[in-house]
Amino acid sequence: MIILLTIGYERTSDEIVDYFLFYNKKYIRINCDTLKDSNSFYFGYKLNENLSKIKVNSKEINLDEKKVIWNRRISRRTFIDRFLDKKIDFENSRLFSQFVFKDWESFLKIFVNRLSKNTFWFDYPFVKEDKIDVLLLAQKNGLTIPETIITNSLEEINYKEYITKPLSSTTGFKHGNKFYSTYTTIVKKVKHKFLPSLLQKRIDKRYEVRTFYLDGECYSMAIFSQNDKQTEVDFRRYNYKKPNRNIPYKLPHYMEDNIRKLMNDLDLKTGSIDIIKGKDDIYYFLEVNPVGQFGMTSKPCNYNLEKKVFEKLIQYEQNF
Structure with missing residues (x-):
């Protein structure tokens, strides 16, 4: 069944x-x-x-x-x-x-x-692990993560530009007929007092990589979000009039091996993984979403991931 x-x-x-x-x-x-x-x-x-x-x-x-x-x-x-x-x-x-x-x-x-x-x-x-646990596990498995601090003070921040994002998952708010969502944002102004927040050094990026992991295989797509002011910090601020260029992408073998080790530790067979390729040629792991959208990777890259998931389900049913 x-x-x-x-x-x-x-x-x-x-x-x-x-x-x-x-x-x-x-x-x-x-x-x-x-x-x-x-x-x-x-x-x-x-x-x-x-x-x-x-x-x-x-x-x-x-x-x-x-x-x-x-x-x-x-x-x-x-x-x-x-x-x-x-x-x-x-x-x-x-x-x-x-x-x-x-x-x-x-x-x-x-x-x-x-x-x-x-x-x-x-x-x-x-899934038991939260965003911070995943970052620590990623680092343990050989993946590079951005310089990250959780704090309610700027005294220890020694980098010029930094971003903030929710400590947990993103959420949305409805007001009237409009819907507002939380995004990764560059910190420009901070009040004297603020709640403990997640702050990361801003990565000067060449492009972003979205990888869909399916039972040991990595299907990746490069997103040239840095070419658009609207999407350069968070590609989810979609520009529908002038969409980002997306192309099939192959991560280096060592990156895919480290992703496999991370997903095994998380006991996950699927997940959407966000990565930044910096101008320093370092791949920075950002996060993994166990139920992340993969149609956005499947269709532009002709991966046909929907059929691959179907085939996996049939295969596991036959071998169970």
């Missing part, structure tokens, strides 16, 4: 489903973000008897059967304003939202745990 653990609208998942349909292979797709609103979803877990029953689209999943589960994405930020009384004040609205998100995340962990019986994960959804 192959299960695709994903969300309702996710283009990569849709394209992989197309391969299952084309080759007439069986699969179960679970859109985790819509479970809470679905009348055809049932979950029951009797703790005293350690018995579970899960139905998706009114069809019961045989938890004793061998399963290969591809974790594409299990959560999406949703706005719950529609459930709130319009008279509720901001502080209570914030607390209620935090409570709902935290409780749903707790349920998802229980749900994943019950699915895990007789399961080969590709990959397990709840």
